[in-house]
Amino acid sequence: MGGIQLKRMAVLTSGGDAPGMNAAIRAVVRTGLEQGCEVFGVEHGYAGLIAGKFIELGARDVGGIIQRGGTMLGSARCPEFRTEEGRTKALRELNQKRIEGLVVIGGNGSQTGANSLAAAGFPVVGVASTIDNDLYGSEITIGVDTALNIALETIDRLKVTASSHQRAMLVEVMGRDCGYLALMAGITGGAEAVLIPEYETQPEEVVREIRRAYERGKPHAIVVVAEGARPNAQGLAQYVKEQGARLGFELRVTILGYSQRGGTPTYFDRYLASRLGAAAVEQLAAGKHGVLVGIQKSEVATTPLAEVMAGKKPLDPRMLELARVLAK
Ligand code: F6P
Numbered sequence: 496m497g498g499i500q501l502k503r504m505a506v507l508t509s510g511g512d513a514p515g516m517n518a519a520i521r522a523v524v525r526t527g528l529e530q531g532c533e534v535f536g537v538e539h540g541y542a543g544l545i546a547g548k549f550i551e552l553g554a555r556d557v558g559g560i561i562q563r564g565g566t567m568l569g570s571a572r573c574p575e576f577r578t579e580e581g582r583t584k585a586l587r588e589l590n591q592k593r594i595e596g597l598v599v600i601g602g603n604g605s606q607t608g609a610n611s612l613a614a615a616g617f618p619v620v621g622v623a624s625t626i627d628n629d630l631y632g633s634e635i636t637i638g639v640d641t642a643l644n645i646a647l648e649t650i651d652r653l654k655v656t657a658s659s660h661q662r663a664m665l666v667e668v669m670g671r672d673c674g675y676l677a678l679m680a681g682i683t684g685g686a687e688a689v690l691i692p693e694y695e696t697q698p699e700e701v702v703r704e705i706r707r708a709y710e711r712g713k714p715h716a717i718v719v720v721a722e723g724a725r726p727n728a729q730g731l732a733q734y735v736k737e738q739g740a741r742l743g744f745e746l747r748v749t750i751l752g753y754s755q756r757g758g759t760p761t762y763f764d765r766y767l768a769s770r771l772g773a774a775a776v777e778q779l780a781a782g783k784h785g786v787l788v789g790i791q792k793s794e795v796a797t798t799p800l801a802e803v804m805a806g807k808k809p810l811d812p813r814m815l816e817l818a819r820v821l822a823k
Contacts, residue, residue: 498781501532504596505549505589508566509540509573509605512756513624513638515764517560517567519600522772523622524557530780535594539569540601541576541608547588561765564641564757570601576608586615596779598772600624602636606787610800613785620775621800623789624768626756629673631806632798633789637771640763642669642755643679649751650684650717657715660745663705667728667750670721674810676755677721682818687716689818690731692723693810698734702742704822709744711823716744722752770795 506523508516520536527534536556538548560567575581589597596618599609602625609621623633626642646668653664666686668676674691681689688704690696701718708716720728728748735746760768767790774795775788786797798806 507537514641514760515768518768519772618784690724
């Protein structure tokens with residue numbers, strides 16, 4: 496492959512955990528060892544980096560984790576790392592431990608941190624991992640598939656009980672700023688309506704959709720609502736409650752919340768994480784850094800972290816249309 500002989504590298508997981516992070520850690524460690532490198536795990540993301548919490552990891556230390564959700568290294572959101580002082584401490588720890596390359600597994604906040612380390616001249620490679628799938632530079636990110644399958648399992652069950660009672664069900668899925676999970680769960684779960692943060696929806700429009708579903712002879716109505724949608728599930732439920740009998744249907748709310756983050760990673764997430772973790776180490780070993788490793792056109796691809804920060808990943812408008820058409 497050429498490049499440099501890396502002697503010591505480190506890996507951390509940061510931000511919201513995502514099913515498949517463990518598979519990515521395993522891939523980083525074992526690929527690093529294959530390259531003849533000593534590999535260290537950093538505990539609890541950037542907080543552990545600042546505090547110098549490094550543990551050496553061998554091949555057996557990452558055994559039996561590929562099938563586990565969460566992250567064996569722990570994760571954190573770390574406000575201190577957003578300060579100059581915090582980053583200086585982290586760089587000092589990296590230098591003291593003689594680490595020559597760092598892999599950061601995480602989403603937008605984590606890659607922002609990675610970008611600031613890269614800007615300070617430290618060799619860092621990001622691995623695209625977030626259940627939100629809102630990271631520019633990767634068509635799909637680690638954890639999305641598992642989170643969606645968890646949402647689908649619930650939606651399928653809710654449809655059964657909704658049909659028995661002719662009820663409408665609101666299902667709130669994660670996604671504070673991005674409606675990807677809601678939209679895809681809506682399409683593949685057969686929802687009558689989807690509410691996402693990207694578009695404001697009038698409560699009356701949702702009521703109209705639910706009514707139309709009953710008029711078309713459906714025994715239920717499922718509305719998937721992203722956590723960050725306006726209104727959110729609670730707001731909609733409140734509206735329906737205030738309107739009372741006028742609406743002519745009963746509505747119940749299920750909030751999936753964090754359960755979507757805690758699942759057993761699917762085949763897809765394990766495979767994706769294995770590929771991206773290995774590719775991140777190969778980048779470092781080839782002397783290439785300051786990039787995010789993700790998937791583009793089904794292949795592993797790299798994007799400069801600065802570009803990832805500047806880019807926005809919009810929802811595919813064709814998916815919005817598909818959700819509408821298939822709700823018939
Ligand atoms: O980024 C993943 C995510 O689960 C979002 O969907 C959600 O809005 C957020 O994290 C929750 O963050 P926290 O774990 O800090 O409560």
